[in-house]
Amino acid sequence: MDLSYSPDEEAFRARVRAWLAANVPAPTARQDLEALRAWQRTLHAAGFVGASWPKEYGGAGLSDMEQAILNEELARARAPGVLNAMAIWWVGPAVMRYGTDEQKRRFIPPILTADEIWATGYSEPTSGSDMAAARTRAVRDGDHYVVSGQKIWTTLAHIADWFFVLVRTSTEGPKWAGLSLLLMDMRSPGIEVRPIRQIDGGAEFNEVFMTDVRVPVANLLGQEGQGWEVVSSALINERTGIAGSIRFDQALDWIATTARAQGKTKDPCVRQRIAELVTKAAIVRYSGMRSLSDSLHGRMNPHLSAAMKLTSTSLTQEFSETAMEVLGPYAALMDDPRAPSSGRWAKQYLGDRSMTIAGGTSEVQRNIVAQRILGLPRDRGTTAGKR
Ligand SMILES: Cc1cc2nc3c(=O)[nH]c(=O)nc-3n(C[C@H](O)[C@H](O)[C@H](O)COP(=O)(O)OP(=O)(O)OC[C@H]3O[C@@H](n4cnc5c(N)ncnc54)[C@H](O)[C@@H]3O)c2cc1C
Known part of the structure; x- marks a missing residue:
């Protein structure tokens, strides 16, 4: 695994960081449909949506490494996600891979600008x-x-x-x-x-x-x-997108702030839980870098996306479970003036339940890891037609 960046890549990172510092909406800015659509258009105009897509379809033609740097900087700047994320992650790539020229011309540009959801x-x-x-x-x-x-x-x-x-x-x-x-x-x-x-x-x-x-x-x-082939390749992109969209650095900040606010930073159990989360988040991060390195060197097993989706979605649940324990009984309040952190952990906890189901359940991801990565035999209940 090569963790170094070339001077050009470092220059690209500096350019992205400066642009984001000047353009990311304030955390208090509204996040309704039209605000998110406007944000996607601003990002696209700067060449930061579909950044690694070919220029002929409205992408910026960046390398995979530049796309990875861009993703890191978007996360670091706490930038809002894009409205048309599903189309960017898998519909657009599927149209570019399987579509006719007419379909590419018709469907790709409005995906990038969020004119069509x-x-x-x-x-x-x-x-x-x-x-x-x-x-x-x-x-x-x-x-x-x-x-x-x-x-x-x-x-x-x-x-x-x-x-x-x-x-x-x-x-x-x-x-x-x-x-x-x-x-x-x-x-x-x-x-x-x-x-x-x-x-x-x-x-x-x-x-x-x-x-x-x-x-x-x-x-x-x-x-x-x-259709089965089209969807199977789209699902690999979906799992990669889900895994990549989870921002553990941000969650770590929130959880440390929550523990401090609750006066629990001296509690050895809480300290141990947070240390475990920090360690696991680092493992997920380095696994992501390893798969990027594999992909750049043309030796990526596409089914690694199942392992990445499995670990990152399970870990995000551990984060919100820990936060709920740190907050204590009031954590269960959501739309209530007494809800700690304005109910954000309660919402996150409930939302995170869905993460191990959307895009294929954890059980199904384990089957993919067993069969497609580890080469184990199929389980007797599994047929060829599973996600
Ligand atoms: C937030 C969210 C967003 C979603 N968005 C979309 C969307 O936009 N479009 C869309 O088409 N779908 C969407 N889904 C649906 C999602 O893809 C399915 O819920 C998921 O694939 C599981 O299917 P199911 O709910 O029918 O459960 P089932 O397939 O009935 O599974 C029930 C249980 O059996 C287990 N199971 C099933 N087969 C096996 C097996 N072979 N080995 C071991 N265990 C197994 C499962 O893990 C699960 O625990 C979304 C789901 C969520 C939670």
């Missing part, structure tokens, strides 16, 4: 981990597919313009072989979006019902029957 439709009421069992049916009718079925847990469907949706185009052969990926206009007749209320009071994900929705064949991504 994307939702992802894999999960169904009867197929989550076993995604290959998707039943949403797409039947060819001339130059359209007619789509009927239901998706669930669809993040951002209530504000999305487009849907990256997995559909069944054939019932012949193995179940994964009959899947295809469509790019569906969310304003098409026949789509109904129903929000799902979450335990933390928010409603960021939804059920999506599709009844005879007509999608032009020109919006098929890749070939008919290639």
Whole structure:
């Protein structure tokens, strides 16, 4: 593993750091939809969204190392995330990899500027981990597919313009072989979006019902029957994105501040817990650097993203569990004037529960690590069609 940076990379870091110091919104600034859209546009204008994407599609053509430096500096500056993160992490890369020239020209630019927001439709009421069992049916009718079925847990469907949706185009052969990926206009007749209320009071994900929705064949991504391959590669990007988006340095600061505010910094149990978190956060950070180094040297096992997602999401839960213990019984208060830290740890604790489920559960990630990294035999309950 090579941890050194070249003079050009250090110069790039200095440029990014100076730009962020001048442009990152204050922590008190509003973070509603339009504010986040404006922030993504500002970042994009500076060349910091889709930074490693080719210039011909509106990216900045930066190297993977420069993208990694940019990510570090965004985290260091406590910059807000981008509104269209799902599209940046996996929809855009999938369109660039599998799309026609026409699809690339049509869909990539508005992803970068957040003019068009994307939702992802894999999960169904009867197929989550076993995604290959998707039943949403797409039947060819001339130059359209007619789509009927239901998706669930669809993040951002209530504000999305487009849907990256997995559909069944054939019932012949193995179940994964009959899947295809469509790019569906969310304003098409026949789509109904129903929000799902979450335990933390928010409603960021939804059920999506599709009844005879007509999608032009020109919006098929890749070939008919290639959906499983498209989604498998998108899931690797999703796991990498989830793992990379968790900011442990920031969480460590918050937890140390919380322990100080509660007068618990002399409690040996609390000190021990925090020391463990610091150690584990460092391990996750160095694992990330090792995989970056592997990727730069062309020896990256793409399934390492499962291990990174597994460890970082489990660790983020340990952080919020520790904070709740440090805060004591008042920690359970959320929307209450007596809630410590304005209820931020309570919200974080509840939100973190979902992290080991979204993008594939921890059990499924362990299966991937066992089979695809360690080369262990498949467990008898596992079929080829698991996330
Ligand atoms: C915050 C959040 C956002 C999400 N956003 C989206 C989205 O935008 N689009 C989308 O399509 N989906 C989304 N999901 C859904 C998510 O991908 C699924 O919830 C997840 O894949 C698990 O599927 P499931 O809920 O059907 O559980 P199931 O697959 O029914 O699993 C139930 C339990 O069985 C275990 N299990 C299943 N198979 C195995 C196995 N082979 N070996 C061992 N254990 C197993 C699981 O680990 C789990 O504990 C989101 C979920 C969350 C929490």
